[in-house]
Amino acid sequence: MQVAVLQLNQISNMKISMIGAGNVAWHLSIALEDHHHQVCEVYSRKQTKARALVSMLYQAKVKTDLDFSESAADIFIMAVSDDAIAEVCSMLVLPENAILVHTSGTKSLEDLQNLMNTHHDLPIRCGVFYPLMTFSIQKKMSLKDVPFCIEAEESTAEDKLVQLAQSVSNTVYIINSQERKVLHVAAVFACNFTNHLLALAKEITTEENLEFDLLKPLIRETFQKALVADHPADVQTGPAIRGDKSTINKHLVYLNNHPDLFEIYEVMSDSIKKWHS
């Protein structure tokens, strides 16, 4: 469910502690400060990374441990890899009623609550603050069009997280853990796998001393068409949907010495045929 944009006078500046200093932490911290929130402190297992991020921020300090009992922050954002969440939670000390969120596509809210209940006596308000985007640290980007998926166990915490997300983005959704996981699966197909196919296409051209640039107009057109179509399946082209066996066979013969490319070609062509039959 997309959340209606709040009135500006409802949005107040918040104080944030950032746990993690990777791609997501980096982009969130800078965007939040650009929109008048304050990042108070940055923790990272690798202090050099925390220092690098702090150097980009106004008043943030490097935090060298996970005891935040004296922190002035309203919201603690845990932007670490999924595998690190359990370890961070086991060491984390937070003020009573602190709002703690992770930024993961796959970890459920319940997982986070269980981890915090196991290790802590004080009540903590858990939530999820998931930006549905692929971030590279090198490239500053506006988060204005990035969909934020918010979830929280408690309504005042949810309101605060929605406010925070709406201060940097125009598209904020309340999404439960199951929906978020499904979105993440879809994102892996639409983003990670497509990018890998482009990498393979580049390898295929390079091996024959052909310029990858030759394919770029086609790639641009493919994505533009898929994004404006009612359904990307409506604009599917190529030998598999045409049932052009002779071309498919020639391609498979060519790929015979590349077992992984051969397998991908077969699996994808079969799926296209099945889908459109």
Place this chain on the structure above:
Amino acid sequence: MQVAVLQLNQISNMKISMIGAGNVAWHLSIALEDHHHQVCEVYSRKQTKARALVSMLYQAKVKTDLDFSESAADIFIMAVSDDAIAEVCSMLVLPENAILVHTSGTKSLEDLQNLMNTHHDLPIRCGVFYPLMTFSIQKKMSLKDVPFCIEAEESTAEDKLVQLAQSVSNTVYIINSQERKVLHVAAVFACNFTNHLLALAKEITTEENLEFDLLKPLIRETFQKALVADHPADVQTGPAIRGDKSTINKHLVYLNNHPDLFEIYEVMSDSIKKWHS
């Protein structure tokens, strides 16, 4: 090899016969007339399709058979599916020294020469005129950025085909049949398979009543990043490249009831892992 742009005074208007009235024939005919060439006649097995295309052109006539012995055309463009090329060639009658091209990514020049030699006594100059693009009949597009791959057995025919291509496009390449086939394989990965992944992503979201629009900013960013990177592999993200087994397993459990999605997820993730290990 990209061909340097010819001087404008070398480009003369040409007369074209179009054999076929599908997506490629449609876009080529209109672009060629926009650039002052003349399409004299259009042949299609389905006369209604030939009539529809002719109605978009200035002076073209519907041709109802494949006897072009009296044609005034300089170049005969056979824009039909690969499977139809042999049948068309067997029935085609052309003037002596006519230039005949196909527009296929996969069919070799030699195949075309052999087909014509088998069925015809008069010398015919064979060639290839392959636009590396995905066309939809509904959408008019400029061919200015479309790479054209030209091949011909004889140099004056090659010059004429390069001239014709350069009158509609800024990027014209002399590409031999082997290179063209490899480009086509790469294009299937970069275009047909990526589009299918987007279709699958849409299905995954739709099944959970989620809006596909949520993924569109991510898809746009993915392709922009891949196209400006030195190599798309440099900007690969996601659970497979991170070696995030717990996320991959959760996704596979979710996809358990969708055998074809499960298989694609596994094959693509394995390929990403192998590639980046």
